[in-house]
Amino acid sequence: MLSLAILAPVVAIAVLLRPGADRSSDGRKIAAAALAVSLLCAIAAAWTVHGGGLAADGIFEIDGFGAVPMVLFAGLALVTSAALPRRDCSAGAMAGLLAIAAGTMAAYASPSLPLFCASWAITLVPFVAGWFPDGNGAPGRTAGLAGVALLAGACAAGGSWPGFVLLTSAALLRKGVFPFHSWVVMAFEEGSAPVLTLFLNGHLGAFALAKFGLKLFPAESREALGLISALALLTAVYTAVLAIAEKSTPRLLALLAVSQASFILAGLESRNHEGIAGAAIHWMVVAAATTGMSLVYRLAQVRCPEAVNPSGYLGLAARMPRLCGLLRDLRTRTRRASRHARIRGRGPAVSRSARVEPDARVGASARHRHQRDHDPSSARASIPGPSRELGSGGSRRSSAGALGFDGMLGIPDRRGAVARRRHRASGIRRRGNRRDVGALPRGPLSSGLNW
Amino acid sequence: MTHPLEPWMLLPAIVAAPGLVFLFFSVGWLAGWEPRERTVAAATGAAFGAICIAVAVIFAVMWNSNLAALRAPLGDWFSVGTYGFPVVLIADRLSLPMIAMTAILAGIVGSFSRRYMHREKGFLRFFLLLHLFAFGAMLVFTAGSFDLMIGGWELVGISSVLLIAFFQDRPDPVRNAARVFGFYRVADLGLLTGIFALHHSIHPTSFEKLFPNAWPGPGVNLGTATATGVGLLFLLAASGKSAQGPFCGWLPRAMEGPTPSSAIFYGAISVHMGAYLLLRVEPMLRAAPIASAAVVVMGAGTALLGTISHRVASDAKASLSLASMTQLGIIFVEIGLGFTWLAVAHICGHAAVRTLQFLRAPSMLHDYHRMHSASGGHLETGRRLENLLPATFQAWLYRAGLDRGFVDAAVDRFVIAPAMGLSRGLGAIEPRRAPASRSRARQAAARQVAGGADA
Numbered sequence: 065m066l067s068l069a070i071l072a073p074v075v076a077i078a079v080l081l082r083p084g085a086d087r088s089s090d091g092r093k094i095a096a097a098a099l100a101v102s103l104l105c106a107i108a109a110a111w112t113v114h115g116g117g118l119a120a121d122g123i124f125e126i127d128g129f130g131a132v133p134m135v136l137f138a139g140l141a142l143v144t145s146a147a148l149p150r151r152d153c154s155a156g157a158m159a160g161l162l163a164i165a166a167g168t169m170a171a172y173a174s175p176s177l178p179l180f181c182a183s184w185a186i187t188l189v190p191f192v193a194g195w196f197p198d199g200n201g202a203p204g205r206t207a208g209l210a211g212v213a214l215l216a217g218a219c220a221a222g223g224s225w226p227g228f229v230l231l232t233s234a235a236l237l238r239k240g241v242f243p244f245h246s247w248v249v250m251a252f253e254e255g256s257a258p259v260l261t262l263f264l265n266g267h268l269g270a271f272a273l274a275k276f277g278l279k280l281f282p283a284e285s286r287e288a289l290g291l292i293s294a295l296a297l298l299t300a301v302y303t304a305v306l307a308i309a310e311k312s313t314p315r316l317l318a319l320l321a322v323s324q325a326s327f328i329l330a331g332l333e334s335r336n337h338e339g340i341a342g343a344a345i346h347w348m349v350v351a352a353a354t355t356g357m358s359l360v361y362r363l364a365q366v367r368c369p370e371a372v373n374p375s376g377y378l379g380l381a382a383r384m385p386r387l388c389g390l391l392r393d394l395r396t397r398t399r400r401a402s403r404h405a406r407i408r409g410r411g412p413a414v415s416r417s418a419r420v421e422p423d424a425r426v427g428a429s430a431r432h433r434h435q436r437d438h439d440p441s442s443a444r445a446s447i448p449g450p451s452r453e454l455g456s457g458g459s460r461r462s463s464a465g466a467l468g469f470d471g472m473l474g475i476p477d478r479r480g481a482v483a484r485r486r487h488r489a490s491g492i493r494r495r496g497n498r499r500d501v502g503a504l505p506r507g508p509l510s511s512g513l514n515w
Numbered sequence: 516m517t518h519p520l521e522p523w524m525l526l527p528a529i530v531a532a533p534g535l536v537f538l539f540f541s542v543g544w545l546a547g548w549e550p551r552e553r554t555v556a557a558a559t560g561a562a563f564g565a566i567c568i569a570v571a572v573i574f575a576v577m578w579n580s581n582l583a584a585l586r587a588p589l590g591d592w593f594s595v596g597t598y599g600f601p602v603v604l605i606a607d608r609l610s611l612p613m614i615a616m617t618a619i620l621a622g623i624v625g626s627f628s629r630r631y632m633h634r635e636k637g638f639l640r641f642f643l644l645l646h647l648f649a650f651g652a653m654l655v656f657t658a659g660s661f662d663l664m665i666g667g668w669e670l671v672g673i674s675s676v677l678l679i680a681f682f683q684d685r686p687d688p689v690r691n692a693a694r695v696f697g698f699y700r701v702a703d704l705g706l707l708t709g710i711f712a713l714h715h716s717i718h719p720t721s722f723e724k725l726f727p728n729a730w731p732g733p734g735v736n737l738g739t740a741t742a743t744g745v746g747l748l749f750l751l752a753a754s755g756k757s758a759q760g761p762f763c764g765w766l767p768r769a770m771e772g773p774t775p776s777s778a779i780f781y782g783a784i785s786v787h788m789g790a791y792l793l794l795r796v797e798p799m800l801r802a803a804p805i806a807s808a809a810v811v812v813m814g815a816g817t818a819l820l821g822t823i824s825h826r827v828a829s830d831a832k833a834s835l836s837l838a839s840m841t842q843l844g845i846i847f848v849e850i851g852l853g854f855t856w857l858a859v860a861h862i863c864g865h866a867a868v869r870t871l872q873f874l875r876a877p878s879m880l881h882d883y884h885r886m887h888s889a890s891g892g893h894l895e896t897g898r899r900l901e902n903l904l905p906a907t908f909q910a911w912l913y914r915a916g917l918d919r920g921f922v923d924a925a926v927d928r929f930v931i932a933p934a935m936g937l938s939r940g941l942g943a944i945e946p947r948r949a950p951a952s953r954s955r956a957r958q959a960a961a962r963q964v965a966g967g968a969d970a
Contacts, residue, residue, distance in 0.1 A: 305934070308937075309939045337595045337597055341594075341595040
């Protein structure tokens with residue numbers, strides 16, 4: 065079961081990246097299926113070690129400390145693969161996601177430091193190989209490779225101070241503990257937040273210190289406990305302070321993730337039961353919360369690439385042109401419908417509206433439109449009803465209607481402004497038709513709308 | 516302590532009922548179900564009605580058996596070595612009135628909201644948050660340990676903030692909700708740190724281990740210094756929740772939410788949670804005179820400020836919120852002086868009256884004008900106590916009341932501005948990506964959107 069949990073993503077990677085396969089094709093289904101298998105196997109493994117015990121299958125072995133994070137991580141990877149926007153689900157990107165999942169789960173189930181080091185390196189493969197399309201990369205790649213080098217050094221150094229220092233440095237680098245926090249923030253600025261969040265939520269640095277630090281370097285661990293805890297707390301506070309005035313959403317997410325991850329490290333390093341229990345709970349809560357937030361951010365970013373500043377989310381129309389277009393379209397339809405209702409009761413209203421906006425005129429046939437395009441004067445003459453100039457009651461009605469919606473959405477009403485300028489220039493005295501000056505044209509549909 | 520009828524089994528049901536309603540409707544909504552207003556209102560009425568009956572049964576059992584406290588031990592959530600996270604619910608002389616008050620007032624507000632929120636766009640969202648809040652409040656009032664209490668405490672906080680920002684298409688509610696959230700977080704640091712300190716001093720944080728006698732019996736298993744430190748930290752948390760002292764500025768801002776939510780949160784339940792926390796640790800405060808004195812000073816100062824500001828408030832809801840702040844200040848004074856029973860009675864009475872006033876707030880002005888007309892334009896408003904003061908002092912008080920004691924301005928100037936400055940200063944030395952590459956990434960994203968790639 066344990067090997068199957070790790071091998072399922074590896075097989076899926078092979079399928080996605082097989083020679084001749086199109087890397088830009090959608091690989092979501094394959095990735096989700098592999099991760100679902102991994103999740104089920106991880107749950108089965110966790111069930112085996114429930115109540116204390118060890119599950120082993122030759123290469124990997126896992127205890128209660130590794131089983132719960134494994135289930136959690138498989139679940140997070142599955143949710144991430146299912147919720148990512150379609151543009152992030154190319155075969156290459158999905159292979160990268162699977163490599164992170166396989167490497168992290170293998171690290172949780174590693175019985176020795178060299179195997180852990182190899183698993184750690186697997187999680188970096190997609191960054192090094194450039195499997196992610198939007199340049200996820202340089203800061204994470206550099207920090208990750210430096211971490212692998214440090215970890216390999218720790219494996220070679222054996223049970224001594226240099227080995228412990230190398231292991232600790234690798235862990236702090238991976239977790240982004242001060243002064244190594246900058247790579248995380250820069251990586252979030254550059255890459256896809258959900259992928260990087262998944263990468264960070266493995267917490268392999270804290271896991272390495274908790275699992276191998278005490279086992280391989282007991283004396284050194286005890287002596288360095290205070291320093292590591294202090295560094296973790298310093299990082300938590302420092303990044304939280306940095307986040308107060310931060311305007312960029314990806315940087316904000318990164319600072320939040322680093323701050324909370326440092327609390328987890330501080331709890332694990334406290335080496336008392338309450339601290340470890342708190343760290344375990346915090347791990348689960350923070351992993352779920354940051355995954356959710358980064359997915360929400362990515363989905364908003366895809367729909368609205370300009371809304372990178374949290375303060376900009378309130379300017380709906382300026383930031384979300386599609387939604388704005390929808391509302392404008394709805395406005396036009398609403399107005400048409402209300403005019404249609406007015407036609408039946410009051411004929412001249414049609415002519416006034418049509419005079420101002422011939423295209424929107426209800427009942428204007430294609431022949432009329434064609435005629436107007438080629439001979440506007442004849443088209444104007446063909447419209448029944450008294451002729452009125454721009455700036456009269458009809459124009460005010462339409463521009464006021466537009467101003468009502470557009471003003472609400474934050475769109476400048478250029479057509480209305482032009483009409484008003486022309487009206488002022490023409491010197492025609494504004495006639496008071498106050499009934500028509502409203503935010504919305506009156507009619508059965510518009511009156512039912514709850515804006 | 517355990518009754519043969521096992522009435523303690525009702526306690527988990529009381530806590531779980533609003534949580535289950537929240538879960539049911541939220542999962543249904545995520546699955547695409549849009550329940551009818553009548554369905555939501557019926558479920559709300561049924562849940563709070565059932566809770567009221569359960570509370571009445573527990574009260575009757577405790578009264579007949581002369582029980583001081585009823586415990587529902589549900590075991591440990593998890594255990595690591597010697598530490599286990601205790602899930603113990605408790606109904607004692609303090610928590611039972613609070614549970615009953617929550618169930619009755621939340622039920623009334625739910626019934627009122629069915630009509631008040633009729634055809635409102637966020638009808639379901641409002642009721643979901645009401646149930647989430649009720650779940651959090653029940654958890655706070657029945658928690659048998661601080662570890663469990665903080666879970667409910669945070670749920671109340673987040674549901675409160677989400678309801679302040681209920682009208683999310685307007686900038687002001689969102690801005691005010693963010694500010695309230697910030698205040699809550701700072702105040703919650705007091706609760707968190709206090710619980711850390713308790714863990715450090717005595718490993719379990721259950722009330723049973725901390726206080727040897729049933730509430731409000733004297734005695735605490737802490738030294739005076741620790742009791743003072745923890746008491747002051749809990750005072751910080753209570754002040755944040757109950758809008759006392761430097762945190763008083765958030766309460767008028769919280770009036771941006773719908774009126775029923777203002778009633779249940781800032782008139783009835785949420786603002787009294789700070790007072791509940793202080794009442795819960797009252798034996799600890801009794802062992803720490805400095806902390807008790809701080810509670811009295813905090814409460815008295817806020818009561819004075821609240822009454823001055825309330826008299827010059829220009830809108831009905833802000834005026835009511837400031838009046839709530841005044842009464843809460845008096846409740847703090849009562850707790851600090853050791854009048855625990857008086858404080859409990861004051862909380863219950865104040866919550867009931869204030870809920871009524873908040874719910875009537877939208878029609879109050881209309882009624883007032885009608886009465887004013889009916890009386891021929893000569894409605895007697897009564898004598899004002901401030902008229903007894905010298906005119907100069909009255910003007911000074913008026914100025915202070917208009918600016919609500921300058922507390923918000925002071926917090927902005929001496930807390931928020933320096934924190935922002937520090938953050939900006941530290942941010943300036945942090946490495947950032949080059950602007951050119953940022954704009955390239957943005958252009959690439961815009962091209963993708965223009966190309967028709969969909970999420």
